[in-house]
Amino acid sequence: MSETAIATRGLQKRFGPTLAVADLSLSVRAGEAFGFLGPNGAGKTTSIKMLLALVEPSGGTGTVLGAPLGDRAVRARIGFLPEHFRFHEYLTARELLRFHGRLYGLRGLPLDARIEDLLVRVDMLDAADRPLRGYSKGMLQRTGLAQALINDPALVFLDEPTSGLDPLGRLLVRDIVSELRARGTTVFVNSHLLGEVEATCDRVAFVKQGRVIHELALAGAPAGLELEMRVRPVDVEVVEGLGRFGTSVTVVGDNCVRMRVSGEHVIPDIARWLVERGVSVFALQGRRKSLEEWFVEVMGTDQRPG
Amino acid sequence: MMAMSPIPTIVHLTIQEARRRRVLAAGLLGGCAFLAVFGVAIGFAHADMVRSGTSFVERQAFLTLFTIAGFYAINFLSVLLAVLLPVDALSGEIDSGVMQTVASKPIRRADIVLGKWIGYLIIMAAYVGLLSAGVLVAGRLAAGYVQLYVARGLALMLLEIALLLTVSIAGGTRLSTVANGILGLGFYGMAFIGGIVEQIGGLAGVPSARTIGIAVSLVSPPDALWRMAAYHMQPSIMRGFVEGPPFLVSASVPNALMLWWAIGFMALTLAWAVRSFQRRAL
């Protein structure tokens, strides 16, 4: 299997006068969890649809699992949870999973066993024989997630998988993504919910008006760490002394100091030094720049709430 | 694993959907109401004729005509069902987004269209078959023997039904549900009017009206197929002799060329539906 799960060059999609995706050039490695972030209308859903050949690109090329876009055999190894997942509401969850399994060419006992496993995994076993018509939003989303995994895919696309879910539902999605990643499945997640992505993805791309404008590795984290501490007293000696451990030491308000350090290993040294000097330490913690801060920084301030 | 065709799976879902959404139940309810009326009417008519001493031959001709009228009612119910049942088969699933999960599977889009087409055809064949059996049984119970040649007539009716549902499925690849319903019924309505024009032209000996009617039948063959069906159901001695309403007893019967045209028409429409659906953004 190729090391690259998804590679695209200059993918573009026009709907009449609307340029939904301007220039999508992406590379997703096999086995990574990839977050595709951007405000509503940025072209995330259209991008996934092009990768799945639901929508024909107006320009550009790409490969998925080593085959050109739309290759039918490769689709057998792909799972997909669409945005606002809908389904045949007159079916029960078990029937729905059987139907989708059969479309993947699965049959008989292996399919039945897989369905039971997934129903348990997404916690839908007790409602599995009721029609989807009466399900809550969360139950539907969990059923949809099971549907996306029925073929034990090598690559899964999840389009806004946690939208409309309660905190427990989100946790479930997060756990499942982690499990998939641990098993080497490539996961491609569209989201505008940054916290979710931050918790589950190895790498993210920020997309704006159909263009990837920034990529960021989350696992490897940007070098260094922002340290924030509340100590008393904060005087010149303390500030100068802290300068030995890092850079950009700034006093922000009463008793609060921020600085940049090279990594977590410095924190105990700083604590020891402060205590030895008789400084009272109330709090001392390192913080990464959150995805939300990245998002605002990368997207710029011209974004209006979507 | 890929050798297995997904078409049976789609066919199965299509039939399951019609059952679960109670479309079939509603269609059968309408059919039963019709059968009850038909049975009572033919029973009374037969009893009246026996009492008033109508000759056997006349009585048989009447019963045959009456039974064909029953088939005409079945035809009408089936036409409505054939247009309305698949009216949102594709458009509805495209709009709701259901189609995205189906079309992203390792299957051809053509399989989706063909699977639905076969599924609806099975449903409609079962529907026409059930109602036809109902008419024949009701006629036998109420009036005894009725001379009628059903097999060829039913085959022609099924072709008509298949043609209409193909048009309805094809429209659903491009049109919204309501627009598609209007198109389907309009398509049939045109055939119906065309048929009447052709009949009047034939009866009154006005060649231009007949030509116009035939031209309309070429654009929209369903009604011509019904008239062929009605013609073939009659015993040969009745054909062309017995007078009756024009949609039951044809003054102008389409010939075999029309049959081949209708089959070709349907095949082309189905091919167009597949192509149209293949190109659609989902």
Ligand SMILES: Nc1ncnc2c1ncn2[C@@H]1O[C@H](COP(=O)(O)OP(=O)(O)O)[C@@H](O)[C@H]1O
């Ligand atoms: N089928 C379509 N027809 C016309 N415009 C569309 C269609 N699908 C998406 N768009 C437009 O393309 C842009 C990107 O949409 P989308 O890919 O859904 O963004 P996102 O998923 O990031 O919210 C939007 O402006 C949207 O209105």
Ligand SMILES: [Mg+2]
């Ligand atoms: Mg979207």
